[in-house]
Amino acid sequence: MEESIWYYTIRFYEGAIFIYCITIFSLYAVLTILSARNIRKNIRLNSFRKREILVESPLTPGISVIAPAYNEAATIIDNVRSLLTLNYPRFEVIIVNDGSTDDTLKKLISEFRLTEIDFAYDSRLPSKPVKRFFKSTDKAYKKLLVIDKENGKSKADAVNAGINAAAFPYFLNTDVDCILDNDALLFLIQPFLDEEKRVIAAGAPLRIANSCEVDAGMLTRVRPPRALLPRFQEMEYVRSFIMGKMGWSAINAVPNVSGGLGLFDKEIAVQAGGYDSRSFAEDMDILVRMGKYMCETKEDYAIRYIPQTLCWTEAPHTLKVFTRQRVRWGRGLVQLFAVHRNVLFNPKYKKLGLVIFPYNFFFELLAPVVEIVGILLYIYFIVMGMVNWPFAIILLIFVYTYSILISSIAVLWDQYTFRHYKSWKEVLGMCSMAFFEPFLYHPLILFSSIKGYLNHLLGRKHKWGNMQRRGFKRQAA
């Protein structure tokens, strides 16, 4: 009897896993089609829409660019200069010095001729105390505002301080070390101006800048990363942004806007309570709260993604830093579901409760658990000699070939749209990642996610480490 229960349990799990697998693969197929349509629509739209008209128009809405900085002395000057030269008619750059212990602030003061000012700071959103405000006496830097605050041990805390000081109705959340496309603001503001629904946030793909050539904070040559770990991340970013986010954007079900680059409606972000400095997934958390706020106030809203890569960032290049980052993301996901558990399957929250949360619950949060249980079961079957090897191999081939297909389609969409890489060798290098990813990169992600879940469940303290940056390859003079 006992044996038969065990037998049926295992058979049930096998069946359930297969259905789970088929569902997730079908969803990927649907996302592939949706993203293709959305990208095509965007490219067509851009073929006759001249974003340059925004530069000349007195009606263009203002944007506050908020970039927190913590111990960025080595690159801060180039990066701030790059932000100040963004192509947009009405914007301010708010650098939040988040209690740096190096000479970040000193360098800013001397380079940009900053002077301390009295500033009517409205602390609507919680953050650590702000000590001083600086503006430049040089008209060339009149768009710059520097906030010096106590270290809040999170980016969320610093961004909240930036939002409190922001003057414009939209704010761009970015990292000071990110390299932005010169037209980033012109691209990102478009969805806000072009919809009947109120667009509350918009994002664009991020790419890895590790092997790109950079000159004075400006990108001069795009290359895929040479090192294996960043290159796997590039593949993951292409798949996630070009295919995933663009697909979700087509049905207005974007789960999150990346912390590296996102334009937000300030009013809604403030009403939703701003960023939560205790959250480990603050970028997803704020979007959930903004979505909840819109549903509760019964206002129709949209969150959009555009396919143009507008931001290049340095990815973790060591296993230690990489796993630390992914453990935090994993932990953030569990935390998010714990905090917003009332959203799941709640029709009051429309797509957020019935599409975004269920998808993320079953196929993001549970996926590593299902996978780990599956692996353990597989080992058990092998040990017990219960494996039907021809069938097992067919199933493995099925998963492997399908995952390669999905990654390859992501590269295809990327090539169809922008052809960032100059040479064939670079494209092939990227494509080859799809073949090795399931063996080399995916186990790392799995391990980090499970570790993050356990850390959350066991209430372990998270250590915030500063990512040691290598800097970018400079263009030869």
Place this chain on the structure above:
Amino acid sequence: MDKIFNDYFQWPVFIKLAAAVSVIAVIGGGLVYLFILLWRRKGYINDRKKARLLPEMRELIVKHVILAKGDVPLEAVTFPLDDFRKLGIRKADVRRFFVEELMEYRRNFSGRPRQLLTRLYTDLGLHHITEKNLTCKRTQGIISALNELISMGVPVNEDKVLPLLDHENRYVREGARCYFVKLSEDRPFFFLEKISTPLLYWEQIEMFRIITQRKDVEIPDFSRWISSEYHPSVISFCLKLAVYYQQFETGPAMMKLLDTENEKLRARLINALGKLMVEKAESRLVAMYCDQPWSCKQEILKALGRIGSGNSLVFLRDKFETEQEIPLVKHAAKSIVNHRALSENLLREMQAGAVGLKHTVLQHAANPLIKY
């Protein structure tokens, strides 16, 4: 092979499905790489072709249009059309490169070269295909055609464009509106009468630019559309135009609408009244302040500063002292500062008496380094 097929039909359903999907994935993967190859190849060939043709096109355009002597009347100018045709502009892709170049030059030049570029476009008969495309089935074709006509400044029979104002595709409708604003001789503002769905902000920016660049039409009195019978987005758009053209006579129409229940529209009306410095509206704005939501209160404070008559200084001081929300306090202070000479004494007095946050707000408002 037969054995594999026989075995296949014996397998459990999920194994059959997995095997079938794997085969599709392998074939699909192969096709994906083939497409990557083809797209890159196509892109490469296109880039090369463009790189070869563009210098030739530019040389001809610069020589015969941009640097053409200005002593010949416009109507008498002739172009070596065969030289242009030799570029191969009958081919769709070459035509596209060439027209894109013409549009780019037209954007960057004004006066005679701009008119000559339009002449060259029509002399080469390039507008015939464009006109034909206005009635094609592909919406993308219609949009491109409208865009090309607008960019090249070539008017066509308005009856061809009129139905497009009611087209099911919003981008076609948008293109048709832009066409009327840009090229219609007698009824460039006709489209405003026909708007029943929101005029999106992007469209407003686009049409605002076209209208403000047009020097050959008489600008109408926009108060005609500042009326509750029009869509709020039309009213909002006309408010912007009224402010741009400093149409002080639109003030009464704006004041009439101040009781609207649409909060956003009310805020925009107050904003426009401020920008037009309608002094008559001051007492009304002060009277309505208390019952307004936050966004309108903010606009009222800003408007009073813009009007700057000095009549509301007591009100502004009161709001500076009694309001609890910092942005409102800040706007009250900014508006007092905006009164310049009229508020000098008051400001001095307030600065002497203010402490803590209120003092900081005053310093903030008076600091020329802080613009917003």
